Amino acid sequence: MTINETQDAIIEEFQEFEDWMDKYQLLIDTGNSLEPIAEQYKQTQYLIEGCQSRVWLHADYVGGKVIFKAESDAVIVKGIVMLLIQVLSDRTPQEILDADLYFINTIGLKDHLSPTRANGLVSMVRQIRNYALAYKLKEN
Amino acid sequence: MEDFIKDIRAEFPILSTKVYGKELVYFDNGATTQKPRRVVEKIECGYYTTNSNIHRGVHYLSQRATEAHENARERVRRFLNAAQATEIVFTRGTTEAINLVAFSFGEAYCHQGDEILISVMEHHSNIVPWQMLCERKKMTLKVIPMNDQGELLQDEFQALLTPKVKLVAITHVSNVLGTVNPVGEMIRKAHAAGIPVLVDGAQSVPHLKVDVQALDADFYAFSAHKIYGPVGMGVLYGKAHFLNNMPPYQGGGEMIDQVHFEKTTFNVLPYKFEAGTPDFIGSTALAEALDFVDEIGLDRIANYEHRLLEYATEEMKKIDGMRFVGTAVDKSAVLSFLLGSIHPFDAGTLLDHLGIAVRTGHHCAQPLIDRLGIDGTVRASFAIYNTPEEVDLMVKALLRIKDMF
Numbered sequence: 001m002t003i004n005e006t007q008d009a010i011i012e013e014f015q016e017f018e019d020w021m022d023k024y025q026l027l028i029d030t031g032n033s034l035e036p037i038a039e040q041y042k043q044t045q046y047l048i049e050g051c052q053s054r055v056w057l058h059a060d061y062v063g064g065k066v067i068f069k070a071e072s073d074a075v076i077v078k079g080i081v082m083l084l085i086q087v088l089s090d091r092t093p094q095e096i097l098d099a100d101l102y103f104i105n106t107i108g109l110k111d112h113l114s115p116t117r118a119n120g121l122v123s124m125v126r127q128i129r130n131y132a133l134a135y136k137l138k139e140n
Numbered sequence: 141m142e143d144f145i146k147d148i149r150a151e152f153p154i155l156s157t158k159v160y161g162k163e164l165v166y167f168d169n170g171a172t173t174q175k176p177r178r179v180v181e182k183i184e185c186g187y188y189t190t191n192s193n194i195h196r197g198v199h200y201l202s203q204r205a206t207e208a209h210e211n212a213r214e215r216v217r218r219f220l221n222a223a224q225a226t227e228i229v230f231t232r233g234t235t236e237a238i239n240l241v242a243f244s245f246g247e248a249y250c251h252q253g254d255e256i257l258i259s260v261m262e263h264h265s266n267i268v269p270w271q272m273l274c275e276r277k278k279m280t281l282k283v284i285p286m287n288d289q290g291e292l293l294q295d296e297f298q299a300l301l302t303p304k305v306k307l308v309a310i311t312h313v314s315n316v317l318g319t320v321n322p323v324g325e326m327i328r329k330a331h332a333a334g335i336p337v338l339v340d341g342a343q344s345v346p347h348l349k350v351d352v353q354a355l356d357a358d359f360y361a362f363s364a365h366k367i368y369g370p371v372g373m374g375v376l377y378g379k380a381h382f383l384n385n386m387p388p389y390q391g392g393g394e395m396i397d398q399v400h401f402e403k404t405t406f407n408v409l410p411y412k413f414e415a416g417t418p419d420f421i422g423s424t425a426l427a428e429a430l431d432f433v434d435e436i437g438l439d440r441i442a443n444y445e446h447r448l449l450e451y452a453t454e455e456m457k458k459i460d461g462m463r464f465v466g467t468a469v470d471k472s473a474v475l476s477f478l479l480g481s482i483h484p485f486d487a488g489t490l491l492d493h494l495g496i497a498v499r500t501g502h503h504c505a506q507p508l509i510d511r512l513g514i515d516g517t518v519r520a521s522f523a524i525y526n527t528p529e530e531v532d533l534m535v536k537a538l539l540r541i542k543d544m545f
Contacts, residue, residue, distance in 0.1 A: 020493050025544055052501050053485045073515060074483035075545065
Protein backbone atom coordinates (compact mmCIF):
# COMPACT_ATOMS: atom_id res chain seq x y z
CA MET A 1 0.00 0.00 0.00
CA THR A 2 1.15 3.54 -0.69
CA ILE A 3 1.37 6.13 2.05
CA ASN A 4 -2.01 7.57 1.10
CA GLU A 5 -3.69 4.16 0.82
CA THR A 6 -2.48 3.35 4.33
CA GLN A 7 -3.76 6.71 5.58
CA ASP A 8 -7.15 6.10 3.96
CA ALA A 9 -7.36 2.66 5.57
CA ILE A 10 -6.66 4.19 9.00
CA ILE A 11 -9.24 6.92 8.44
CA GLU A 12 -11.84 4.32 7.48
CA GLU A 13 -11.09 2.28 10.58
CA PHE A 14 -11.48 5.28 12.87
CA GLN A 15 -14.62 6.54 11.15
CA GLU A 16 -16.43 3.37 12.15
CA PHE A 17 -16.63 4.79 15.66
CA GLU A 18 -18.52 7.88 16.71
CA ASP A 19 -17.70 7.95 20.41
CA TRP A 20 -14.21 9.12 21.16
CA MET A 21 -13.89 6.54 23.94
CA ASP A 22 -14.21 3.86 21.22
CA LYS A 23 -11.58 5.60 19.12
CA TYR A 24 -9.34 5.62 22.18
CA GLN A 25 -10.03 1.92 22.64
CA LEU A 26 -8.83 1.40 19.08
CA LEU A 27 -5.68 3.42 19.81
CA ILE A 28 -5.09 1.38 22.97
CA ASP A 29 -5.53 -1.90 21.09
CA THR A 30 -3.23 -0.64 18.34
CA GLY A 31 -0.71 0.44 20.97
CA ASN A 32 -0.83 -2.92 22.69
CA SER A 33 -0.14 -4.64 19.37
CA LEU A 34 3.07 -2.67 18.92
CA GLU A 35 6.05 -4.97 19.25
CA PRO A 36 8.25 -3.90 22.15
CA ILE A 37 11.40 -2.16 21.02
CA ALA A 38 14.73 -3.80 21.89
CA GLU A 39 16.07 -2.63 25.27
CA GLN A 40 19.21 -1.24 23.61
CA TYR A 41 17.09 1.38 21.87
CA LYS A 42 15.45 2.57 25.07
CA GLN A 43 18.26 5.05 25.55
CA THR A 44 18.24 8.82 25.93
CA GLN A 45 19.59 9.28 22.40
CA TYR A 46 16.41 7.74 20.97
CA LEU A 47 14.07 9.65 23.29
CA ILE A 48 11.79 12.25 21.70
CA GLU A 49 11.43 15.50 23.61
CA GLY A 50 8.10 17.27 23.98
CA CYS A 51 5.90 14.41 25.08
CA GLN A 52 4.34 13.97 28.51
CA SER A 53 5.18 10.30 28.23
CA ARG A 54 8.46 8.90 27.00
CA VAL A 55 8.72 7.94 23.34
CA TRP A 56 11.69 6.14 21.87
CA LEU A 57 12.15 6.11 18.11
CA HIS A 58 14.81 4.17 16.26
CA ALA A 59 15.45 4.06 12.52
CA ASP A 60 17.31 1.64 10.29
CA TYR A 61 18.13 2.09 6.61
CA VAL A 62 17.69 -1.16 4.70
CA GLY A 63 17.71 -1.48 0.90
CA GLY A 64 16.92 2.19 0.32
CA LYS A 65 14.03 2.23 2.78
CA VAL A 66 13.75 3.59 6.30
CA ILE A 67 12.47 1.14 8.90
CA PHE A 68 11.15 2.70 12.10
CA LYS A 69 10.77 1.03 15.45
CA ALA A 70 9.23 2.88 18.36
CA GLU A 71 7.80 2.50 21.81
CA SER A 72 6.21 4.59 24.53
CA ASP A 73 5.43 3.97 28.18
CA ALA A 74 1.91 5.33 27.61
CA VAL A 75 -0.33 3.02 25.59
CA ILE A 76 -2.38 5.74 23.84
CA VAL A 77 0.84 7.38 22.73
CA LYS A 78 2.08 3.96 21.61
CA GLY A 79 -1.07 3.69 19.48
CA ILE A 80 -0.39 7.05 17.86
CA VAL A 81 3.24 6.11 17.18
CA MET A 82 2.07 2.83 15.72
CA LEU A 83 -0.17 4.69 13.26
CA LEU A 84 2.74 6.88 12.20
CA ILE A 85 4.89 3.81 11.71
CA GLN A 86 2.20 2.06 9.69
CA VAL A 87 2.11 5.06 7.38
CA LEU A 88 5.78 6.02 7.22
CA SER A 89 7.92 2.96 7.93
CA ASP A 90 9.40 0.92 5.10
CA ARG A 91 9.34 3.89 2.71
CA THR A 92 12.11 5.69 0.86
CA PRO A 93 13.43 8.90 2.42
CA GLN A 94 11.90 10.91 -0.42
CA GLU A 95 8.45 9.33 0.10
CA ILE A 96 8.62 10.22 3.80
CA LEU A 97 9.70 13.79 3.11
CA ASP A 98 6.96 14.26 0.51
CA ALA A 99 4.20 12.72 2.65
CA ASP A 100 1.16 14.85 3.47
CA LEU A 101 -0.04 13.39 6.77
CA TYR A 102 -3.70 14.31 6.37
CA PHE A 103 -4.92 11.35 8.44
CA ILE A 104 -3.86 13.11 11.67
CA ASN A 105 -6.34 15.93 11.09
CA THR A 106 -9.03 13.79 9.46
CA ILE A 107 -9.35 11.33 12.33
CA GLY A 108 -9.21 14.26 14.73
CA LEU A 109 -6.06 13.30 16.55
CA LYS A 110 -4.76 16.84 16.54
CA ASP A 111 -8.05 18.38 17.68
CA HIS A 112 -8.61 15.84 20.37
CA LEU A 113 -5.18 15.99 21.86
CA SER A 114 -4.41 19.20 23.74
CA PRO A 115 -1.49 21.34 22.54
CA THR A 116 1.03 19.80 24.92
CA ARG A 117 0.06 16.35 23.77
CA ALA A 118 -0.09 17.43 20.13
CA ASN A 119 3.40 18.80 20.62
CA GLY A 120 4.46 15.26 21.32
CA LEU A 121 2.86 14.22 18.05
CA VAL A 122 4.54 17.10 16.23
CA SER A 123 7.90 16.11 17.74
CA MET A 124 7.42 12.52 16.61
CA VAL A 125 6.67 13.55 13.02
CA ARG A 126 9.58 15.97 13.03
CA GLN A 127 11.95 13.27 14.27
CA ILE A 128 10.73 10.81 11.60
CA ARG A 129 11.34 13.45 8.90
CA ASN A 130 14.78 14.22 10.36
CA TYR A 131 15.78 10.59 10.00
CA ALA A 132 14.51 10.53 6.40
CA LEU A 133 16.41 13.71 5.58
CA ALA A 134 19.60 12.34 7.14
CA TYR A 135 19.40 9.13 5.11
CA LYS A 136 18.65 11.07 1.95
CA LEU A 137 21.66 13.30 2.42
CA LYS A 138 23.83 10.29 3.19
CA GLU A 139 22.64 8.64 -0.04
CA ASN A 140 23.50 11.70 -2.12
CA MET B 141 -24.86 17.24 47.86
CA GLU B 142 -25.09 19.41 50.93
CA ASP B 143 -27.21 22.54 50.62
CA PHE B 144 -24.49 25.02 51.39
CA ILE B 145 -22.30 23.47 48.69
CA LYS B 146 -25.17 23.82 46.23
CA ASP B 147 -25.26 27.55 47.04
CA ILE B 148 -21.50 27.86 46.67
CA ARG B 149 -21.53 26.04 43.31
CA ALA B 150 -24.12 28.48 42.02
CA GLU B 151 -21.51 31.21 42.42
CA PHE B 152 -19.22 29.52 39.86
CA PRO B 153 -20.72 29.70 36.34
CA ILE B 154 -17.90 27.62 34.84
CA LEU B 155 -18.94 24.58 36.87
CA SER B 156 -21.98 24.12 34.65
CA THR B 157 -19.79 23.86 31.55
CA LYS B 158 -20.12 20.70 29.50
CA VAL B 159 -16.97 19.09 28.11
CA TYR B 160 -17.35 16.61 25.25
CA GLY B 161 -21.05 16.67 26.07
CA LYS B 162 -20.48 15.60 29.67
CA GLU B 163 -20.85 17.44 32.96
CA LEU B 164 -17.53 19.00 33.93
CA VAL B 165 -15.93 17.57 37.05
CA TYR B 166 -13.15 19.97 37.93
CA PHE B 167 -10.52 18.25 40.07
CA ASP B 168 -7.53 20.36 39.05
CA ASN B 169 -7.80 22.91 41.83
CA GLY B 170 -4.20 22.45 42.89
CA ALA B 171 -3.23 24.01 39.58
CA THR B 172 -5.80 26.78 39.75
CA THR B 173 -9.22 27.26 41.30
CA GLN B 174 -12.29 28.56 39.50
CA LYS B 175 -13.54 32.07 40.30
CA PRO B 176 -16.80 33.00 41.95
CA ARG B 177 -18.92 35.61 40.20
CA ARG B 178 -18.15 38.28 42.79
CA VAL B 179 -14.39 38.11 42.06
CA VAL B 180 -14.93 38.55 38.33
CA GLU B 181 -17.44 41.32 38.99
CA LYS B 182 -14.90 43.06 41.22
CA ILE B 183 -12.46 43.12 38.30
CA GLU B 184 -15.12 44.44 35.95
CA CYS B 185 -16.24 47.03 38.47
CA GLY B 186 -12.65 48.13 39.04
CA TYR B 187 -12.09 48.81 35.37
CA TYR B 188 -15.49 50.47 34.94
CA THR B 189 -15.50 52.71 37.99
CA THR B 190 -12.08 53.40 39.55
CA ASN B 191 -9.46 52.55 36.93
CA SER B 192 -6.59 55.00 37.28
CA ASN B 193 -2.91 54.62 38.08
CA ILE B 194 -2.31 54.66 41.78
CA HIS B 195 -0.18 56.39 44.41
CA ARG B 196 1.06 59.53 42.65
CA GLY B 197 -2.12 60.83 41.13
CA VAL B 198 -3.69 63.91 42.67
CA HIS B 199 -7.03 63.39 40.98
CA TYR B 200 -10.16 61.75 42.30
CA LEU B 201 -9.98 58.43 40.43
CA SER B 202 -6.35 57.87 41.29
CA GLN B 203 -7.11 58.44 44.94
CA ARG B 204 -10.03 55.99 44.86
CA ALA B 205 -7.88 53.37 43.09
CA THR B 206 -5.03 53.89 45.56
CA GLU B 207 -7.40 53.54 48.47
CA ALA B 208 -8.84 50.30 47.05
CA HIS B 209 -5.36 48.88 46.46
CA GLU B 210 -4.18 49.75 49.96
CA ASN B 211 -7.40 48.42 51.48
CA ALA B 212 -6.65 45.17 49.67
CA ARG B 213 -3.22 45.10 51.28
CA GLU B 214 -4.85 45.57 54.67
CA ARG B 215 -7.29 42.78 53.78
CA VAL B 216 -4.37 40.43 53.06
CA ARG B 217 -2.69 41.46 56.31
CA ARG B 218 -5.81 40.53 58.20
CA PHE B 219 -6.11 37.23 56.30
CA LEU B 220 -2.58 36.18 57.29
CA ASN B 221 -2.71 38.01 60.62
CA ALA B 222 0.51 39.84 59.83
CA ALA B 223 1.58 42.49 62.34
CA GLN B 224 1.51 45.35 59.83
CA ALA B 225 0.32 45.98 56.28
CA THR B 226 3.80 47.18 55.27
CA GLU B 227 4.92 43.55 55.58
CA ILE B 228 2.62 42.58 52.71
CA VAL B 229 4.31 42.82 49.30
CA PHE B 230 2.20 42.26 46.19
CA THR B 231 3.87 40.06 43.58
CA ARG B 232 2.78 38.22 40.44
CA GLY B 233 2.46 34.98 42.37
CA THR B 234 4.22 32.57 44.70
CA THR B 235 7.00 32.00 42.19
CA GLU B 236 7.87 35.67 41.98
CA ALA B 237 7.63 36.02 45.76
CA ILE B 238 10.18 33.23 46.25
CA ASN B 239 12.45 34.64 43.54
CA LEU B 240 12.30 38.01 45.27
CA VAL B 241 13.47 36.51 48.56
CA ALA B 242 16.09 34.31 46.87
CA PHE B 243 17.55 37.41 45.23
CA SER B 244 17.19 40.09 47.88
CA PHE B 245 17.68 37.97 51.01
CA GLY B 246 20.56 36.28 49.19
CA GLU B 247 22.21 39.64 48.51
CA ALA B 248 21.83 40.80 52.10
CA TYR B 249 22.48 37.66 54.10
CA CYS B 250 24.25 34.95 52.05
CA HIS B 251 27.89 34.35 51.27
CA GLN B 252 30.13 31.78 49.69
CA GLY B 253 30.06 28.47 51.56
CA ASP B 254 26.63 29.09 53.13
CA GLU B 255 23.72 26.70 52.71
CA ILE B 256 20.00 26.92 51.89
CA LEU B 257 17.85 24.10 53.22
CA ILE B 258 14.79 22.95 51.28
CA SER B 259 12.83 19.68 51.29
CA VAL B 260 12.53 16.83 48.84
CA MET B 261 8.84 17.61 48.21
CA GLU B 262 9.27 21.15 46.90
CA HIS B 263 7.66 22.51 43.74
CA HIS B 264 10.22 23.64 41.16
CA SER B 265 9.37 27.22 42.16
CA ASN B 266 10.87 26.56 45.57
CA ILE B 267 13.91 24.77 44.18
CA VAL B 268 15.17 26.63 41.12
CA PRO B 269 15.40 30.15 42.66
CA TRP B 270 17.59 28.69 45.42
CA GLN B 271 19.72 26.80 42.93
CA MET B 272 20.23 30.08 41.08
CA LEU B 273 21.22 31.78 44.35
CA CYS B 274 23.59 28.93 45.20
CA GLU B 275 25.15 29.18 41.76
CA ARG B 276 25.54 32.94 42.07
CA LYS B 277 27.04 32.92 45.56
CA LYS B 278 28.86 29.58 45.43
CA MET B 279 26.65 28.11 48.13
CA THR B 280 25.20 24.64 48.68
CA LEU B 281 21.58 23.51 48.52
CA LYS B 282 20.70 20.87 51.13
CA VAL B 283 17.55 18.75 51.08
CA ILE B 284 15.38 17.42 53.92
CA PRO B 285 14.42 13.80 53.11
CA MET B 286 11.04 12.12 53.67
CA ASN B 287 9.65 8.67 54.43
CA ASP B 288 7.66 6.57 51.95
CA GLN B 289 4.36 7.97 53.23
CA GLY B 290 5.52 11.43 52.23
CA GLU B 291 6.37 12.89 55.63
CA LEU B 292 9.54 14.92 56.20
CA LEU B 293 12.04 13.24 58.50
CA GLN B 294 12.20 15.54 61.49
CA ASP B 295 15.40 14.06 63.00
CA GLU B 296 17.19 14.52 59.70
CA PHE B 297 15.85 18.05 59.50
CA GLN B 298 17.21 18.83 62.97
CA ALA B 299 20.62 17.41 62.00
CA LEU B 300 20.72 19.56 58.85
CA LEU B 301 20.23 22.80 60.84
CA THR B 302 23.93 23.69 60.98
CA PRO B 303 25.38 27.20 61.38
CA LYS B 304 26.06 27.21 57.63
CA VAL B 305 22.32 27.30 56.84
CA LYS B 306 21.14 30.85 56.13
CA LEU B 307 17.50 30.05 55.33
CA VAL B 308 15.06 27.15 55.40
CA ALA B 309 12.53 27.18 52.52
CA ILE B 310 9.75 24.60 52.80
CA THR B 311 6.28 24.06 51.48
CA HIS B 312 3.36 24.12 53.90
CA VAL B 313 1.35 21.61 51.83
CA SER B 314 2.82 19.38 49.11
CA ASN B 315 1.17 19.90 45.72
CA VAL B 316 1.74 16.26 44.80
CA LEU B 317 1.30 14.36 48.06
CA GLY B 318 -1.06 16.62 49.96
CA THR B 319 1.15 16.29 53.02
CA VAL B 320 0.62 19.09 55.52
CA ASN B 321 4.08 19.72 56.90
CA PRO B 322 4.38 20.65 60.59
CA VAL B 323 5.76 24.07 59.66
CA GLY B 324 5.09 25.58 63.11
CA GLU B 325 7.27 22.99 64.78
CA MET B 326 9.89 23.20 62.02
CA ILE B 327 10.05 26.99 62.35
CA ARG B 328 10.61 26.63 66.11
CA LYS B 329 13.48 24.22 65.50
CA ALA B 330 15.03 26.46 62.85
CA HIS B 331 14.68 29.54 65.03
CA ALA B 332 16.31 27.71 67.94
CA ALA B 333 19.29 27.35 65.63
CA GLY B 334 19.02 31.03 64.64
CA ILE B 335 17.79 30.31 61.09
CA PRO B 336 14.86 32.13 59.43
CA VAL B 337 12.22 30.22 57.47
CA LEU B 338 10.31 30.88 54.24
CA VAL B 339 7.08 28.95 53.81
CA ASP B 340 5.62 28.25 50.35
CA GLY B 341 1.92 28.62 51.06
CA ALA B 342 0.60 28.17 47.50
CA GLN B 343 -1.21 24.94 48.38
CA SER B 344 -2.08 25.75 51.99
CA VAL B 345 -3.92 29.08 52.14
CA PRO B 346 -6.99 27.85 50.20
CA HIS B 347 -7.43 24.93 52.58
CA LEU B 348 -6.34 25.83 56.10
CA LYS B 349 -6.17 28.85 58.37
CA VAL B 350 -2.74 30.47 58.33
CA ASP B 351 -1.56 32.86 61.02
CA VAL B 352 1.95 34.04 60.19
CA GLN B 353 2.51 35.45 63.68
CA ALA B 354 1.40 32.26 65.43
CA LEU B 355 3.62 30.25 63.06
CA ASP B 356 6.36 32.87 63.52
CA ALA B 357 7.16 32.47 59.79
CA ASP B 358 9.77 34.91 58.53
CA PHE B 359 8.46 34.78 54.95
CA TYR B 360 5.20 33.34 53.66
CA ALA B 361 4.20 33.30 49.98
CA PHE B 362 0.97 32.48 48.18
CA SER B 363 -0.85 32.95 44.85
CA ALA B 364 -4.25 34.56 44.40
CA HIS B 365 -5.38 32.26 41.61
CA LYS B 366 -5.21 29.17 43.79
CA ILE B 367 -7.58 30.72 46.34
CA TYR B 368 -10.43 31.72 44.01
CA GLY B 369 -8.69 34.97 43.08
CA PRO B 370 -7.31 36.37 39.82
CA VAL B 371 -4.26 35.11 37.95
CA GLY B 372 -1.08 37.15 37.96
CA MET B 373 -1.40 38.27 41.56
CA GLY B 374 0.45 36.96 44.57
CA VAL B 375 1.61 37.87 48.03
CA LEU B 376 4.87 37.85 49.88
CA TYR B 377 4.66 38.31 53.63
CA GLY B 378 7.99 39.14 55.19
CA LYS B 379 8.97 40.28 58.66
CA ALA B 380 9.73 43.98 58.49
CA HIS B 381 13.28 43.76 59.79
CA PHE B 382 14.24 41.30 57.07
CA LEU B 383 12.50 43.25 54.32
CA ASN B 384 14.13 46.47 55.53
CA ASN B 385 17.58 44.95 55.38
CA MET B 386 17.07 43.47 51.92
CA PRO B 387 17.93 45.43 48.76
CA PRO B 388 15.22 45.94 46.12
CA TYR B 389 14.51 43.10 43.70
CA GLN B 390 13.66 45.17 40.63
CA GLY B 391 14.16 48.84 39.82
CA GLY B 392 11.61 51.22 38.32
CA GLY B 393 8.70 53.42 39.24
CA GLU B 394 7.07 53.49 42.67
CA MET B 395 9.97 51.69 44.40
CA ILE B 396 12.08 54.86 44.49
CA ASP B 397 12.39 57.75 46.90
CA GLN B 398 14.67 60.14 44.94
CA VAL B 399 16.21 59.45 41.56
CA HIS B 400 19.27 61.36 40.38
CA PHE B 401 21.75 60.15 37.84
CA GLU B 402 24.38 60.12 40.58
CA LYS B 403 22.34 58.14 43.09
CA THR B 404 18.87 56.80 43.72
CA THR B 405 17.34 56.26 47.14
CA PHE B 406 14.59 53.74 47.67
CA ASN B 407 11.06 53.99 48.93
CA VAL B 408 9.88 52.55 52.23
CA LEU B 409 8.22 49.14 52.70
CA PRO B 410 6.43 47.60 50.94
CA TYR B 411 6.86 49.90 47.89
CA LYS B 412 10.61 49.22 47.76
CA PHE B 413 9.70 45.78 46.41
CA GLU B 414 6.92 46.85 44.07
CA ALA B 415 8.61 48.29 41.00
CA GLY B 416 6.34 49.47 38.21
CA THR B 417 2.58 49.82 38.17
CA PRO B 418 1.18 47.08 40.40
CA ASP B 419 -1.94 45.11 39.50
CA PHE B 420 -4.21 47.42 41.47
CA ILE B 421 -7.30 45.75 40.02
CA GLY B 422 -6.02 42.26 40.78
CA SER B 423 -5.30 43.21 44.37
CA THR B 424 -8.92 44.23 44.96
CA ALA B 425 -10.12 41.03 43.30
CA LEU B 426 -7.83 39.06 45.62
CA ALA B 427 -9.36 40.90 48.58
CA GLU B 428 -12.80 39.91 47.29
CA ALA B 429 -11.69 36.27 47.02
CA LEU B 430 -10.45 36.40 50.61
CA ASP B 431 -13.85 37.79 51.66
CA PHE B 432 -15.47 34.87 49.84
CA VAL B 433 -13.26 32.39 51.68
CA ASP B 434 -13.61 34.02 55.08
CA GLU B 435 -17.37 34.30 54.77
CA ILE B 436 -17.57 30.54 54.36
CA GLY B 437 -14.86 30.16 57.00
CA LEU B 438 -11.57 28.34 56.56
CA ASP B 439 -12.38 25.95 59.40
CA ARG B 440 -15.57 24.96 57.61
CA ILE B 441 -13.72 24.65 54.30
CA ALA B 442 -11.01 22.49 55.89
CA ASN B 443 -13.62 20.32 57.56
CA TYR B 444 -15.66 19.83 54.38
CA GLU B 445 -12.64 19.15 52.17
CA HIS B 446 -11.27 16.71 54.72
CA ARG B 447 -14.51 14.74 54.66
CA LEU B 448 -14.46 14.80 50.86
CA LEU B 449 -10.86 13.56 50.82
CA GLU B 450 -11.73 10.75 53.22
CA TYR B 451 -14.74 9.76 51.13
CA ALA B 452 -12.70 9.79 47.92
CA THR B 453 -9.92 7.78 49.56
CA GLU B 454 -12.38 5.14 50.80
CA GLU B 455 -14.22 4.87 47.49
CA MET B 456 -11.10 4.76 45.34
CA LYS B 457 -9.47 2.20 47.61
CA LYS B 458 -12.16 -0.22 46.41
CA ILE B 459 -10.80 -0.09 42.85
CA ASP B 460 -8.55 -3.06 42.19
CA GLY B 461 -4.98 -1.94 41.53
CA MET B 462 -5.40 1.52 43.07
CA ARG B 463 -2.21 2.88 44.58
CA PHE B 464 -2.14 6.19 46.45
CA VAL B 465 0.98 8.30 46.27
CA GLY B 466 1.29 10.24 49.52
CA THR B 467 -0.33 8.73 52.57
CA ALA B 468 0.80 11.12 55.29
CA VAL B 469 -1.28 11.20 58.46
CA ASP B 470 -1.90 14.93 58.04
CA LYS B 471 -3.14 15.50 54.49
CA SER B 472 -4.82 18.31 52.61
CA ALA B 473 -7.29 18.02 49.72
CA VAL B 474 -4.94 16.32 47.24
CA LEU B 475 -5.20 12.74 46.03
CA SER B 476 -2.36 11.51 43.85
CA PHE B 477 -2.65 7.99 42.52
CA LEU B 478 -1.68 5.35 40.01
CA LEU B 479 -4.11 2.79 38.65
CA GLY B 480 -2.49 -0.58 38.01
CA SER B 481 0.16 -0.18 35.34
CA ILE B 482 -1.84 2.45 33.43
CA HIS B 483 0.37 5.41 32.57
CA PRO B 484 -0.82 8.70 34.13
CA PHE B 485 -1.02 10.25 30.65
CA ASP B 486 -3.39 7.52 29.46
CA ALA B 487 -5.54 7.77 32.58
CA GLY B 488 -5.64 11.57 32.39
CA THR B 489 -6.51 11.61 28.69
CA LEU B 490 -9.39 9.19 29.15
CA LEU B 491 -10.65 10.90 32.31
CA ASP B 492 -10.69 14.13 30.32
CA HIS B 493 -12.92 12.55 27.69
CA LEU B 494 -15.28 11.48 30.43
CA GLY B 495 -15.51 15.09 31.60
CA ILE B 496 -13.09 14.84 34.51
CA ALA B 497 -10.27 17.37 34.69
CA VAL B 498 -7.25 16.11 36.60
CA ARG B 499 -3.54 16.79 36.28
CA THR B 500 -1.03 14.17 35.25
CA GLY B 501 2.74 13.97 35.19
CA HIS B 502 5.41 15.21 37.56
CA HIS B 503 3.43 18.26 38.77
CA CYS B 504 6.52 20.51 38.63
CA ALA B 505 8.15 18.43 41.35
CA GLN B 506 10.52 16.20 39.41
CA PRO B 507 12.95 15.52 42.29
CA LEU B 508 10.02 14.27 44.37
CA ILE B 509 8.78 12.01 41.55
CA ASP B 510 12.35 10.66 41.20
CA ARG B 511 12.49 10.03 44.95
CA LEU B 512 9.26 8.05 44.68
CA GLY B 513 10.73 5.99 41.83
CA ILE B 514 7.75 6.58 39.52
CA ASP B 515 7.16 8.42 36.23
CA GLY B 516 4.39 10.64 37.52
CA THR B 517 0.93 10.46 39.06
CA VAL B 518 -2.67 11.29 38.34
CA ARG B 519 -3.69 14.03 40.74
CA ALA B 520 -7.19 14.94 41.80
CA SER B 521 -7.17 18.09 43.93
CA PHE B 522 -10.31 19.35 45.58
CA ALA B 523 -11.86 22.71 46.37
CA ILE B 524 -14.87 23.83 48.37
CA TYR B 525 -17.25 23.41 45.40
CA ASN B 526 -16.45 19.73 44.77
CA THR B 527 -18.92 17.07 45.85
CA PRO B 528 -19.12 13.37 46.74
CA GLU B 529 -21.24 12.92 43.60
CA GLU B 530 -18.30 14.14 41.53
CA VAL B 531 -16.05 11.67 43.33
CA ASP B 532 -18.51 8.92 42.38
CA LEU B 533 -18.28 10.01 38.74
CA MET B 534 -14.50 9.76 38.88
CA VAL B 535 -14.64 6.31 40.48
CA LYS B 536 -17.06 5.16 37.79
CA ALA B 537 -14.80 6.60 35.10
CA LEU B 538 -11.73 4.91 36.55
CA LEU B 539 -13.51 1.54 36.59
CA ARG B 540 -14.39 2.00 32.93
CA ILE B 541 -10.85 3.06 32.04
CA LYS B 542 -9.36 0.09 33.90
CA ASP B 543 -11.32 -2.25 31.62
CA MET B 544 -9.96 -0.62 28.50
CA PHE B 545 -6.42 -1.90 29.08
